[in-house]
Amino acid sequence: MGEFTIKMPDVGEGVAEAELVEWLVAVGDPVREDMAVAAVMTDKATVEIPSPVSGTVVWLAGEVGDTLSVKAPLMRIETSGIDDTPVPPDTPQEKGAPVDSMTAAETPKEPAACAPLSPPALSPARLPPAAPGKPLAAPSVRLFARNNGVDLRQVRASGPAGRILREDVEHYLAAATDATSARQPLAIKTAQEAVKLTGLRRRIAEKMVLATTRIPHITYVEEVDVTAVEDLRATMNRDRKPDHPKLTLLPFLMRALVKAVAEHPQINATFDTEAGLLTRFSAVHIGIATQTPAGLTVPVVRHAEARSIFDCAAEIGRLAEAARSGTATRDELGGSTITISSLGRLGGIVSTPVINLPEVAVVAVNKIAIRPIWDGTQFVPRKMMNLSSSFDHRIIDGWDAATFVQRLRTLLETPALIFMEG
């Protein structure tokens, strides 16, 4: 028997600390080699930390939301010769452990025993009980339900043979409270809820503050006639090969961006405020702002300059899916040189996009609408779309911003230019 300390690994790219977003084990749990034991988040990605040994968890470094520096002890594991050693029920608390870890230590030792007590695992939905006839519940539970106005037939049972436990009624009550208030739209509501920002939400908050306080934004909006590029897109989608992804407007914009930044290299760049250093890139790594269940992330299509339209489209699809399912790697979620933000049908008329620090430009796509346009002799219906772009005014002058966007406009309005070489 020995003890092994897992330390916060170096999660790369000069990251000095990481936030604990989830403990995947509790004190007393057995772990196997290579089993993920914790999830930590840097400002780039969530990383699962595997255990290099097998044994039993005896100590955890803190609670979810804590920030730990790299190389700090994360978890201690009591190792033994044999895997699956039964866990002693009263593993002594590590001396000197932070108070925070008490919570984890109190976690029930036996997962099966606590199963009915964990509300998230149970849907409080109104499911019929397992057995027909009168609901199966002890008299004390029936009285509790009656005193709380609960119809036991609506309560999902977690006990053996479909027995309704007091906890089941409590869960039902907790869920029903929300539903009841929803049914009375005019009732005064006084409830408030304090939610601690953790994980991705906190990263987003911090980054937005930095971006908007450090960067003097200049936002420029121009309308673009996308009739031609939309016609082209429709044709390409109709005639595409079976293995080609369906095209949205985004890959066309990306290719136009590649062309445009080639003529405005200071726009495809990052700016290090402390060092006063602007870095221009020949590669175009385009960040695509993507909504995920956890919040906004920006997966990156790397080397867009070397990708075809279809290649861009395929990569966007792959990355968006990875970001939404939380499987995107750290590399896929960082390192962009310019960012596109598109809300599709929700794009609105104008937006004021926030620059993805430390970049210097962001292009937001607004919705396409058919509008009457004067062609010199008459009004004609054209598909029109606005581009709302923000620039770091420290680096980009208004003139440069305008010429860049006008170049983008020309490319999109005459899409053949996008495909011209040289």
Added chain:
Amino acid sequence: MKDITCTLLVIGAGPGGYVCAIRAGQLGIDTVIVDAGRPGGTCLTVGCIPSKALIHAAGEFDALKRMASGKSDLGIRAANATIDLGITTAWKDGIVARLSSGVSSLLHKARVKIIHGKARFRDGKTVEVETETGLQIIRAESVVIATGSEPVELAALPFGGPVLSSAQALSLTQLPNRLVVVGGGYIGLELGTAFAKLGSQVTVVEAMAQVLPAYDRELVQPVMRRVSERGIKVMTTSKAIGLSPRGDALVVEERGERQELPADRILVTVGRQPQVTGFGLEDLDLDRAGPFLQIDDRCRTSMRGVYAIGDVTGEPMLAHRAMAQGEMVAEIVAGRNRGWDSRCIPSICFTDPEIISAGLSPDDARSQGIEVKVGHFPFAANGRAMTMDDEDGFVRVVARADSHLVLGLQAVGAGVSELTAAFALAIEMGARLEDIAGTIHAHPTRSEAVHEAALRAMGQALHL
């Protein structure tokens, strides 16, 4: 006499009424209870309690007779066992008096006002009572009808003379030589057996094909064996026609053939009917369910503020059902949210041996389309039963085949009435066979047979 105004008026001080009044008083409700008789009702004064006293006395005497006859396997010998039924009855009356005055003092303690006299409805919220000191008017916000039931009288055999109701049979001071019991339900069998043990020659006349028709054949069989061992004659599918012209025999028709059964006394126990007439209830025009008052799951009748509990509300006419209803109604009147949601009402037949049942029998369950597992355990394999020299009977458990949820428990055997608590608790708590099997049952007791029956239903009996 000054009118009384109260929050709750309970009519009838039987087990349903007095429990309702006590609980209401405890909850601070201004409560009045009215009864023409002694507190305790049928159960306490002419039913459960006195009959159990008589059955016990008969059992003791019977045991002594067996010893006196030199047949006791225990080696006990006695001579000239006799019984003075007058003293027995006095002993029984003493118990009844103690319990009745106990109920009175409990009512007083709960600050319930007791009015003695016959109540009569003026309207749904006003009752007049003929008391010894005059007519008392009582007005109440809520009224509970707990008037109980009375023995059914046969037109051909009106009570009086040699024809006895169960209440009268419990107060005999002279043992009848020849007793004919008309009606082979639990009351007839209980009392018939007791009189046979006391020394009467007993014949039971039952119209149905089986006595104790409320219980299945399997449970009744051990009782029937004892009945015939005692020399009790049972005539099934037989009808009592009436007294013989000389009044010393009962005319019985069995499959079209009439015969006279010589009888000193004829005990008629053909059932009980609700007491719903003679006190102005007709004028209230409450909804009925057959002869009974119709109630909902809160014991509310069709008139607002008028509740009914106990035998007047239907089957099963059992004291413990009435008590539970009474307690519930008191809490409802106190403003609490209550409703009837018991899963089982256990029943007992104090025959020899006793029969008990809680929940569903195997046939009940199957007729509801439920696939069941049934486990029996005979007392012949139970150590305690052997040491008590009474091995007849068994315990039976009925459970769902899929989830092993216990649906019913029945037993027949000496002293099994005490097992009803365990049976009802198992069902109310939603026990599975594994729960009973996993509960340590003390040795040596008859209750071990419950444990074994559950094990056996799962195919794991230890002692069989």
